[in-house]
Amino acid sequence: MSSTAFTNGKEPLMKRPKKKKKKKPSLALTPTSSQSTPITSLPDDLLLSCFARISRLHYPALSLVSKSFRSLLASPELYETRSLLGRAESCLYVCLKYYPDHNYRWFTLCQKPSRTKTNDDTSEKKKKDKSSGHLLVPIAIPNSPQVYQEGVVTVGSTIYAIGRPINHSPSSSLWILDFNCHVWRKAPSMLVERYYPAADVVDGKIYVAGGCEEINSSNWMEVFDPKTQTWEIVLCPLAERYCSNSVNKSAVVEGRIFYMFGNDGVAYKPEEDSWEAIERPSDLELRWLQFSDCVIDNVLCRLAISDVFEWYDFKRQSWISMRSLRGLPKFGREVIVQMADYGGKMAVFSYNPSSGHKGMAIWCEVISLERRKSRNGDGDGDDEEIWGTVEWLGPVLTLPDAYFYFMCAIASTL
Incomplete structure (x- = not known):
């Protein structure tokens, strides 16, 4: 039996129903609403414009937001937008060869996602953070050719890999990796088969030297033009006297390519098509090689x-x-x-x-x-x-x- 309140025998006082206050929508994101937030619902072209202004070091963290983010971050349009906005930056890549399966795996240097600090972290703030805040993050690049440091160069956003010997035999292969799409493709082969040659870039062209079985002036060096996708022989009048089929060290300094072989060396300046012999064991050679x-x-x-x-x-x-x-x-x-x-x-x-x-x-x-x-x-x-x-x-x-x-x-x- 329910009890009802009376006052002095009169009719019971009727309480007016309270007006329900309308709840203001919460600004906090919930798991069910995360897919319809204003950020993820922005048009793709606007998102691309935003992503292009962010350092690529943060892209792995952004790719965890959603599938659409991952797709946009891997699209060629993003890198075209970065180039148009003048936001291109240097990105570092590392290749490791795993044993015993001999697989070649690629990584890129990225920024660690920042961790939100709580009140419990106050004491940690006083300590000097010795961590770099960077990580090598794996990249899915299938069917990577065999690469080595002296045979890998970059021109713009493209990596070129001179093919390693196949079954201990010289190779003429050239592979191209465009990091905009993470796919290797075969490029026009070299004119001469080579065994671990040295590759260097001057003015956007790739100069490949050494590694040939028989050394002469017409086979020791050749050059590849990425614009025309063609190879051309570079005559080296010093080849038979000073050059070796094995290049120990090579480097480009002030437009000249320096090659060291152990006891001798040569320098080539493509702009003038001129060669110079480095005959005596110099301080450059003796302390550089190893x-x-x-x-x-x-x-x-x-x-x-x-x-x-x-x-x-x-x-x-x-x-x-x-x-x-x-x-x-x-x-x-x-x-x-x-x-x-x-x-x-x-x-x-x-x-x-x-x-x-x-x-x-x-x-x-x-x-x-x-x-x-x-x-x-x-x-x-x-x-x-x-x-x-x-x-x-x-x-x-x-x-x-x-x-x-x-x-x-x-x-x-x-």
Whole structure:
């Protein structure tokens, strides 16, 4: 039996029904509404314009939002938009060869997704964050050809790979990888079959030298023009006297390609079609051959056995230590080091194969370089110094159950 309230025997007081307040729609996203948020419902052309203004380092994190995001981030239209907006940037890629299956796997350097900090992280803020904030993220690139550092070059956003020997026999193959679509395709073959030749780029053309079984002036070098997709022989009058079928080191500095063979060397300037012999064992050759190197803004850099980064001064004909480099790890003789030009900065990858198969980690250090006038010059005021600043360093990839070999590190403009 329900109870009803009365007042002094009168009719019961009737309560007016309260007006229900309309709830304001919540701005918070819920799992059921995440697919219809304003961001994901924007037109594709507007999303492409937004994505093009964001660094590619953040693309892997963005691709986790939805399938449509992943599709747009992988579309050629995005990179066309980046180019039109002047937002192209240098992107770093790494190729590893896995054992025992001998598969070639590609990775790209990306930014770690930022973690939202809570009140519990206050104490951590006081500690210096030593992590690099970067990761090597795998890229799905099927059927990669066999690659090696000296035979891989970039022209714009395209990577060209000179084919490795097939069953220990010379090869004439050339492969092209467009990172806009992540697909390898066969390119016109070289005119001469070669065994581990050296490839270098000058003014957008790819010069391939060495690796031929019989050396003569008409087969030691050839050049590929990506615009016309054609090969052409480059005559080398010094080939039979100075050149070798095996090129130990090659680099492009100030428009000249330097080739070193152990005891001798040659330099070629394509603009003038001129050759120069390097007869005597020079400081350039003796201290360059056995170490990792790269060229940054026409500066030839290397890591010396003493864990010191050096650069070669062609005027003084001497290797000179970089200044102001602090905070770098000790590499040691057992550590394998690979250097690369990363948009005008020096990227240094390193790992220690003696650490065992499990828990092997690849570290990366990115170093910015600056030219300065020397304070200890010989008085002519033209001597320079190279100062280096470590921007970040740390592990970028850990492979707990795999053994691999570092094949190449290379940057492409996208």
